[in-house]
Amino acid sequence: MNTQRADDISTIFTHSSDGLVLSDREGRMLRLNPAFRRVSGLPNKLAIGYRANELVESGLLSDSAIARVADTAKESTVTLITAAKKEVLATARPILDDAGGMVGIVCNLRNLGFFHRKNRSKPATDPLQSEEHQGIVAQSPKMLQTLELATDLAKLDCNILIFGETGVGKGLLAHYVYSKSTRAQTGSFLKINCSAIPASLFESELFGYERGAFSGALETGKPGLVEMADKGVLFLDEIGDMPPEQQAKLLTVIEDGSYVRVGGTSQRQVDVRIIAATNRDLTKLVSKGHFREDLYYRIAVVPIHIPPLRDRQEDIKRLLLHFQGVFSEKHSRKRVLSPQLCDCLCRYSWPGNVRELANLVECLIVTGKEEVLSERDLSRSFPFASLCSTPEKPFLACSESESLKDLLANYELELVKRAIEQSSSYTEAARLLKTSLSTINRHARRLKGANKSVAIFAFALQSVCSIVSSV
Known part of the structure; x- marks a missing residue:
């Protein structure tokens, strides 16, 4: 040429x-x-x-x-x-x-x-967040089966109980069911965390109150979440922590669609679909008398289980890349998880599930100094940092049949290999090692595939x- x-x-x-x-x-x-x-x-x-x-x-x-x-x-x-x-x-x-x-x-x-x-x-459709799944990243057979069930139930109007460990995405799946249902066109999706509201305020938040119902009440009164979710969906998160005295009133809403505001005397009617979620075993709470058995059967018409992240390994890498894109855009920082770092994180058990994974990726995006994030970017405080450490093999190790000349030749070849891997061309590799291009080419011919x-x-x-x- x-x-x-x-x-x-x-x-x-x-x-x-x-x-x-x-x-x-x-x-x-x-x-x-x-x-x-x-x-x-x-x-x-x-x-x-x-x-x-x-x-x-x-x-x-x-x-x-x-x-x-x-x-x-x-x-x-x-x-x-x-x-x-x-x-x-x-x-x-x-x-x-x-x-x-x-x-x-x-x-x-x-x-x-x-x-x-x-x-x-x-x-083209982003393989990590398809329109069909409304932002839920799923590839594993278990999670795809869960999504298939949720899609089928969205077409019906029965109450649903979603159960799974903390951080698996119960709220996201509840909103997915709502978005795929006809109620997405007729009403709102409202959420209440049953474990976050004091028992003294729970009834007024859920059912609303009339004017003068208590000291500090608004003159106009206030509608509750049940009322505001009319023709839509009310998502009761952590329903296992609902105060016992409110469980009977919720049962009345489910059975005949009626409720009474705090301080009121007249019954009101509402058309609302209940989707509940819990990370607790409600059957055990029922057996101990902490949760009403009749309410359990009313909300658990169809139970949906979201498997923990450790049981759907196929989703971990896709989730890592999904949140990499989300948080890189959010913080305007171009960061990419290296394949080695992804492989390392795939070996972790993720007891905090997707929430823990998302938190870690955001931390790496925010604190990482280099554009390509590696195992070095993992803080020692993370429990999985040890998974990314591999025992170092002695670089200068010769067998009985090797001479010093053989050892030095292999050492030189390894240096050239590393330089090529870190460079975009052989010319750049030669510049990195301060040697000639012909030397790089000669060694490259000895390397597999080069x-x-x-x-x-x-x-x-x-x-x-x-x-x-x-x-």
């Missing part, structure tokens, strides 16, 4: 407004152009040296054209969402040698956000030129 053609390749690669990626035939990304970062929203060091399917498995990409070409050796075009919430059109093509064998892959990435803003067309990189770039001119002009 002559010098002029090499210069043409570098010019196209560097100045293209679309992201360009060169990978080996296994889909390992070897070189990225400057536009890759802008189009994908991902730092180069999260992609360079990784196989495309690894980025999909870690949740950084929802799909990959490169991974498909690596599997089929055929051109592929996909629309994907990155962990940085960028919607991208990716087209990948195999790079063939003179004998027709695939030696690498070239991929063009184009940001679709501009076209959606210009044409006002609907963007021996084709020079040939890939040599064959890439025609593929890059055609893909940029055709997309």
